Amino acid sequence: MLMFVWLLQKYYGSRLESSDDLQTSATTCSLPRCPMPNSVQEALHQVHPEVTKRFFGCGLPFPAKLDGCRLLDLGSGSGRDCYAFSKLVGAHGHVTGIDMTEQLVTASRQHIDYHQKKFGYEKPNVAFVEGYMEKLGEAGIQDDSMDVVISNCVICLCPDKKAVLQQAYNVLKEGGELYYSDMYASQVIPDHMKHDAVLWGEGMAGSLFWQDLITLAHSVGFSTPLLVSASNIVVYDCELKAKTGDIRYASGTYRMFKLPRNAVKTRATVTYKGTVADFPDQLDFDSSHCFKTDEEVNVDGKMAAILQSSRFSSDFKIKPSDGESCSEPKSQVAQPTLNVTLTSNYNDFIFFFFFYASNISGTSMYHN
Numbered sequence: 001m002l003m004f005v006w007l008l009q010k011y012y013g014s015r016l017e018s019s020d021d022l023q024t025s026a027t028t029c030s031l032p033r034c035p036m037p038n039s040v041q042e043a044l045h046q047v048h049p050e051v052t053k054r055f056f057g058c059g060l061p062f063p064a065k066l067d068g069c070r071l072l073d074l075g076s077g078s079g080r081d082c083y084a085f086s087k088l089v090g091a092h093g094h095v096t097g098i099d100m101t102e103q104l105v106t107a108s109r110q111h112i113d114y115h116q117k118k119f120g121y122e123k124p125n126v127a128f129v130e131g132y133m134e135k136l137g138e139a140g141i142q143d144d145s146m147d148v149v150i151s152n153c154v155i156c157l158c159p160d161k162k163a164v165l166q167q168a169y170n171v172l173k174e175g176g177e178l179y180y181s182d183m184y185a186s187q188v189i190p191d192h193m194k195h196d197a198v199l200w201g202e203g204m205a206g207s208l209f210w211q212d213l214i215t216l217a218h219s220v221g222f223s224t225p226l227l228v229s230a231s232n233i234v235v236y237d238c239e240l241k242a243k244t245g246d247i248r249y250a251s252g253t254y255r256m257f258k259l260p261r262n263a264v265k266t267r268a269t270v271t272y273k274g275t276v277a278d279f280p281d282q283l284d285f286d287s288s289h290c291f292k293t294d295e296e297v298n299v300d301g302k303m304a305a306i307l308q309s310s311r312f313s314s315d316f317k318i319k320p321s322d323g324e325s326c327s328e329p330k331s332q333v334a335q336p337t338l339n340v341t342l343t344s345n346y347n348d349f350i351f352f353f354f355f356y357a358s359n360i361s362g363t364s365m366y367h368n
Helices: 002-015 038-045 049-053 080-089 102-109 112-119 161-171 191-195 197-201 210-220 238-244 301-309 348-359
Strands: 070-074 094-099 126-130 146-152 172-185 226-232 249-257 266-272 282-286 289-292 296-299 316-325
Touching (some): 038 080, 070 080, 080 094, 112 126, 146 161, 161 172, 172 210, 226 282, 266 289, 296 301, 301 316
Antiparallel strands (some): 266 316
């Protein structure tokens, strides 16, 4: 563990000066399926240029309806996402960023006053702490304290992904959400790649075999992961291509929820009210669920439980189907469809990543 920490602190603390120094397309690949909401575009535009320069994420993990939320960013890096979320949660919300790299935490803190004034807040609503996402309690993050946990291409840098997801689950309130982007591999990463500093720093040695995500999420208590978006990652460096062989990589953004232990998973008919800010006509919840305003949609018990238990409960009319559990078949409930717009460099891996990861329950075992 200490070796991995040292490698990453050195790579991100001193070796990388900007996102241009990365050897893959990770920072630009996980594009949203739809144009970003105006509020997100505005928030990102107002982040200090020096903060944006040192952004190393691989996606856009910006879920809807964040006003007033308490939010935690795992692996906050330069603080770009934290400052954007600082705008989105509003003066009554709060954002905490945690990172293990002292240089990045110190650099992030330098811009707190700038963004407070930029957003017109009476006091700062963002804080940065140094610590490990596998040990959030030691960093002062309390259990059952967060509405949303986000992460942007950082979990792939951690060798113990189960510990990270377990910690995220623990600090979330019931109904809370983990919404994150990360790198995934087309096969299990061989051990010999895990000793290469550059492969670790680029996220390639630590990328999870994508089929293992569902099993891993269930093992710590989360609901089935819902795929929001994904795209192919291009490896620019010829030496890295040679080291990784036929392994292919993709960036994926997923959302999963901490449902109440007694949540009733019953099929339901749901109607979106059009009340989520920036989404008056339809809410694209994930790649398989698009809710148009005032249109009834049949959903399975898992989705019904998510909508009923999460911060989106007031935005839907939910009518349970009497006497039917989520395990009971119902022919008139449509199977999830591939409601996505594919990015460039389409290939078989991305097709399977999109289709199977979002529509089929995982059966593979998690590989340590």
